[in-house]
Amino acid sequence: MTNINSSIATADELKALRGIISKFLTEKVRPKIRELEDADEFPKDIYEQLGSIGAFGCIFSEKLGGSNMGFEALASVSEEIAYAYPPLSACMNLQAATVPLTIQNWGTDEQVRNYVPGLIAGKVLGSNAMREPDGGTDLLGAMRTVARKDGDCYVINGAKMWITNANVADLCIIYCKTDLDAGHKGVSAFLVDTDTPGFDVSRVKCRVLGNLMPTNSLTFTDLRVPKQCMLGNEGEGFKVAMNAMDYGRLVLAARQLGLARACLDASVEYANLRTAFGKKIGEFQMIKHQIANMMTEVAAANELVYKAARLFDAGMAAPRESSLAKYFAGEVCNRAAQSATEIFGGAAFSDDLPISIYLNYAKLWQTGEGSA
Numbered sequence: 001m002t003n004i005n006s007s008i009a010t011a012d013e014l015k016a017l018r019g020i021i022s023k024f025l026t027e028k029v030r031p032k033i034r035e036l037e038d039a040d041e042f043p044k045d046i047y048e049q050l051g052s053i054g055a056f057g058c059i060f061s062e063k064l065g066g067s068n069m070g071f072e073a074l075a076s077v078s079e080e081i082a083y084a085y086p087p088l089s090a091c092m093n094l095q096a097a098t099v100p101l102t103i104q105n106w107g108t109d110e111q112v113r114n115y116v117p118g119l120i121a122g123k124v125l126g127s128n129a130m131r132e133p134d135g136g137t138d139l140l141g142a143m144r145t146v147a148r149k150d151g152d153c154y155v156i157n158g159a160k161m162w163i164t165n166a167n168v169a170d171l172c173i174i175y176c177k178t179d180l181d182a183g184h185k186g187v188s189a190f191l192v193d194t195d196t197p198g199f200d201v202s203r204v205k206c207r208v209l210g211n212l213m214p215t216n217s218l219t220f221t222d223l224r225v226p227k228q229c230m231l232g233n234e235g236e237g238f239k240v241a242m243n244a245m246d247y248g249r250l251v252l253a254a255r256q257l258g259l260a261r262a263c264l265d266a267s268v269e270y271a272n273l274r275t276a277f278g279k280k281i282g283e284f285q286m287i288k289h290q291i292a293n294m295m296t297e298v299a300a301a302n303e304l305v306y307k308a309a310r311l312f313d314a315g316m317a318a319p320r321e322s323s324l325a326k327y328f329a330g331e332v333c334n335r336a337a338q339s340a341t342e343i344f345g346g347a348a349f350s351d352d353l354p355i356s357i358y359l360n361y362a363k364l365w366q367t368g369e370g371s372a
Contacts, residue, residue, distance in 0.1 A: 030085065034351075071247075084258075158220050172199070334362045336362070337355075
């Protein structure tokens with residue numbers, strides 16, 4: 001496993017990066033959201049543009065095409081994309097952290113060279129197949145997908161469910177049981193090209209989540225992969241997954257923070273525009289109380305998220321801190337989305353406003369990256 005030696009960005013560099021990302025999203029993405037949703041086409045061009053302005057390369061070396069700015073930069077970008085539009089922020093786990101970082105930490109030099117530069121450039125799309133139809137929160141222990149060794153290859157059979165971007169991905173990390181009797185110690189991870197025979201994808205439509213974060217079911221039927229596709233050693237899949245989740249939870253926590261901020265700002269704006277009983281609703285005590293609570297909790301979540309990021313930048317393992325950040329930011333995000341829905345009232349469910357999307361993603365993300 002490769003240790004990350006990130007060059008921590010200065011406060012001015014972080015501010016500049018956040019400004020670049022925010023400007024791009026404000027000018028190039030947010031005005032097109034309704035058009036993109038209605039078209040129901042995966043926005044590959046946006047992924048490539050985000051890659052080109054450095055959104056995905058924060059924790060990777062310049063040798064691989066990254067900026068080496070560190071985890072605080074990664075969290076900042078994740079927060080800004082979720083603030084702009086929550087569904088698009090899935091890219092930060094799949095292109096900037098969970099998938100490429102797992103390859104860097106557990107893959108061979110050849111795997112790193114072949115895949116990581118394309119992923120962080122947004123030109124190669126990744127997915128991560130861990131959850132199974134009947135797995136619940138026991139993602140790995142209850143796993144039924146099996147990889148049986150056959151000469152110099154493994155043959156994979158099984159199914160996965162709720163796999164983000166798998167229908168458009170070029171590669172997928174698949175977790176399988178290589179020893180059915182060994183529990184968590186019998187899990188192994190494989191890096192598989194999605195055009196391999198036996199890799200089948202079916203889109204699972206979820207209207208309440210919109211169209212820009214497609215989720216899928218996967219079926220593996222005699223999917224034959226060379227042993228060189230394994231990440232780490234046989235039986236190390238649990239370690240690979242837990243390591244990936246430590247970083248993935250930080251990214252998700254930052255995304256939850258961004259969504260909570262979006263709920264807060266939308267609520268403040270609406271409260272200053274909407275009138276009832278002859279005055280702006282922001283003048284009513286209950287609305288003031290809701291907004292004050294949102295502001296306080298967003299500030300507290302911000303501290304937890306960036307504390308975890310700074311620990312990672314200091315080279316420390318921070319599974320506890322990233323889990324705390326993910327848990328608390330998730331709670332804050334849910335309460336902020338609920339308050340925003342109440343403040344907007346019936347208008348919250350208009351397709352012309354993002355409030356219902358905020359509410360649905362706030363609840364969805366509490367289950368992301370495993371239980372905290």
